[in-house]
Amino acid sequence: MTSQVIIQAIISGILMGLIYALIAAGLSLIFGLMEIVNFAHGDHLMLSMFSTFWFWMLFGIDPIFSIPLTIILMAFLGVFTHYFIIRKILNSTMLIQICATFGLAVTIRALAQFFFTPDFRTIKNPIIQGKFEVYGVFIGYPQLFASFVCLFAFILLYLFVTKTETGTALQATSQDRQAAEILGIPSNKMFALGWAIGLSCVAVAGSMLSNYYYVFPDVGVNFSLFAFVAVALGGFGSINGSLIAGVIIGIVESVGGLLIDPSYKLLYVFAVYLLVVILRPQGIFGRY
Amino acid sequence: MLLNIKNIDVAYDDYQVIWNVSLNVKEGEIVALLGPNGSGKSTILNSISGLIKIKSGEINFNKIQINKYETYQRVGVGISHVLERRRVFPYLTVLQNLLLGAYHEKAKTEREKSLQNIYNFFPKLKDRSNQIANTMSGGEQQMLAIGRGLMGMPKLLMVDEPFLGLAPLVIEDLKLIFKKIAERGISILFVEQNVRLALSMAHRGYVLESGRLVIDGVSNDLINSKELKRVFLGS
Ligand SMILES: Nc1ncnc2c1ncn2[C@@H]1O[C@H](COP(=O)(O)OP(=O)(O)OP(=O)(O)O)[C@@H](O)[C@H]1O
């Protein structure tokens, strides 16, 4: 095995990892804000991919142009999800909360099977395609572009949360809901905003993935598993943590697949997860 | 009358903890709410700031009935609540905590001025403005919590056990600061377990026992009251 092959695996891993990072950031933000795990996160990713696919299929809009449209759709879906489902279970027991978002996941997937059929779809001839070679390492343009866009979105998210007033209010709500409320910060609006942002993250990731990935109703499953591992690894509620954790998982998946056997990719990622649970249950940057 | 509470009942689910309590606070007045553990002092402050909804009765503030208002709307009419055990935002800086105190529209326009005022009261907060709140000492966090409450430009500042865990010298400082705040026309309603301490600062006091008001009056009368001794010493 040459060093080129390993470098190739690491680079592919990092590129994929940046996408995992953005997906995980959305999940982590929602969890940090209201301590609810969005088990439908992968299915929201799937919806974003289908949204991108249909914009292309029905209106001929290329994925790089439909990103804003998909973001708007998903943000609205996030707000809608909060007001019609999450708000009602905020004070319920954890079991009920799990059932609610898990049920949402099953429903979304079933509806997707029904309306979109289980077929595997691809976007043919997108604007960004092909690959290039440097020193024997191949990098696909869609992959590279996707990770740049996800990294960019991630940075925007980070700046929003840490540097703006609304972002600080969002953090305050996540740290102490009552204390925030008495200062005049309406937590219900903050939660809706959190859902809008969380689903906007998967909207960006989904749009970019559909440039080169199959689009089908079950596509979100593995992504959401990886996102959960990334959130646990990075620390529940930590946005920075999801960046590092996403990239680590991307590399573990890709290098593990290369060194041992690609069909056990999931196993390596879960081995990492188990290690985290045993050695540092609160994750790299976690407070929980 | 700034704050006027009429015959409120408060319950956690079916478990009633406040029975028919009436209480009022005038402009610029310092009022103590006294009572043993679990007598319902915090519950009363929480119903004024809206963290818990009252079952019956009325809460009027500045002649507006506010008991139907959402919690986040009440700071806008002039009520700041400094919660029991400080409750600063642990992972935000001192400055971020303070600025969030002026989140609502009216306070936001005066934010810089309020900040300077608070730095005058608590110079330490200025020196530590970039420190993460949960790395501050307990006493410093108490200053921060009070400063954050003042940033909302309240007409009424409610403070739940402000002196808990503070050194005697710090307590004296804080008492002076509360007096200065009241001299500026801001009323203070505070909860305290230490009767002597509370009445040395307050103009008036109310005494709660098991969710019912048993006595109230001006501090000098209360301090010698037999009823007060019975509530606190059980004799
Ligand atoms: N969230 C809650 N759910 C159920 N009961 C509660 C809740 N909060 C307080 N109580 C009960 O209400 C009563 C009054 O509590 P409260 O906290 O108002 O007392 P307090 O006078 O502030 O006591 P302390 O001096 O210990 O702070 C207590 O019997 C308490 O057990």
Ligand SMILES: [Mg+2]
């Ligand atoms: Mg209390």
